[in-house]
Amino acid sequence: MSFRACSINDLVPGEGLRVTSVSPPIAVFLTEEGTVHALDDTCTHQDASLAAGWVENCRVECPLHESTFSLRTGEVDQPPAKRGVRAHQVTVQDGEVLVELSTAAPQLPPGVEVA
């Protein structure tokens, strides 16, 4: 079942928005090309919010280090992170961003637990 994560107007092209109404929090991204994606917000390497990261070529780079995650699949390309994040299904309806959470187990960094 999907939930309303935010409005499309809350999003800035090339940036992410942290959504904390779910646990663990998710990040919703609007690319420069106009596509909307949702990933788990916490980098799998260390507790950092991917929503603050650098979006380019449909990937987000962690704001702390240089691992980047695919906005489509959540897979990671290079260390220091070793595991990908979950990607969630997004639909945009009447300007609202609806997200259906992945049923996979979240991959949180060591020392971080689901609240």
Added chain:
Amino acid sequence: MSLALDAHLLIIGAGLAGYYTARQMRTQGHTGPITILGAEAHPAYDRPALSKAYLCGTTDLCDLYLDDPADPLDVRWVRSDAVIGLSTEPLGVWTTSGTFYLGDAVVIATGAEARRLGGHAIRCVEDAAALRAAPLAGARVAVIGGGFLALETAATCTTRGAGSVTVIAGEELPGLRRLGQPVAQALHRLHAQHGVRFLGAARALSVTPAGHAGLAGPQEHAGPQGHVITLSDGRRIEADVVISAVGAVPATGWLTRSALALDPETQAVLTDDTGFTGVPGIWAAGDCALWAAQQTGLRPVGHWQETVDQAQALASTLLGGVPSPMQEPYLWSDQHHVTIQAAGMLALADEVQVLAGSIESGDLLVSYLREGTEIGILGMNRLREVVRWRRARRIRPAALAA
């Protein structure tokens, strides 16, 4: 002269520089054997968490391994064998086990060792494990040093329930010389709010065991009673646990009689800006090395990101390619739930401007200028702003810019 794709690369040192060099060589197409010689008994690990999550007990050593067990690098790891000498003809190194390792090229990545004043240090996992095992709850902790490692460690000690934490930073405010007044004030305030005490500009001169000074029965008094730190202003500070975080020296003692040029002051291996030492087949990267731009002060020394970027440039050059341009220097630190990030040439700044936030709220965004031009930025919990700044200044490879 570039290295043949099937040649044997010998990497001396199994830390960040050694691992990333090997990884970059594989990424960039090297198919020949790669051997990584390490003095430590552990698989290569990442050090930043040693003063934070590892010291708190929320992560373990296996969480810090650089290599991914599920997708390991195709390299031969040799552990627990320290290097003792370099040979240029034939090219290779001797180790304490009596072995001579040959290589078609040698990358020196032996890192640096902590300066030790006494008490604990934090450089390798054994250091951090000793401090992790120390009973800190209720203890009087003294941290010597005013850099990020010292401040992170002080913050972690408060999390561990230390009775008191005193930092001997050696300057009026922590970070004042390197980061400027507003950031130093904000750091001071952040730590003071968590009970950390600073002793001003006084420097630590010596650390001696408590009960050492002329008391009867020194055998009974030495050891668990802690330490006395003597300061440059004559004060004497007692502490149950003393931690030194006063910098590191390149681990190049094994190279003093070699063909390599070492920096007279630090003993770091001198190289050009691709890591080449000038001696055919021998390269150096990471904390044991001083690249040309570091010698002139244009690039920082001892930062995690600097080593990762050097590994990329070195591997590209070694394989006959053109290295990607070095990006603006970058560092980060975590202290009391505040992430501090800095990018650019902070060391060259002659002016500091607060762009947003305040010292009181601990959310400063600060610009560093030289002759009126912005050359650096620092943010406290300003991840998005620092990302934007680095993004705006990203240098693209020439081939892609067309």
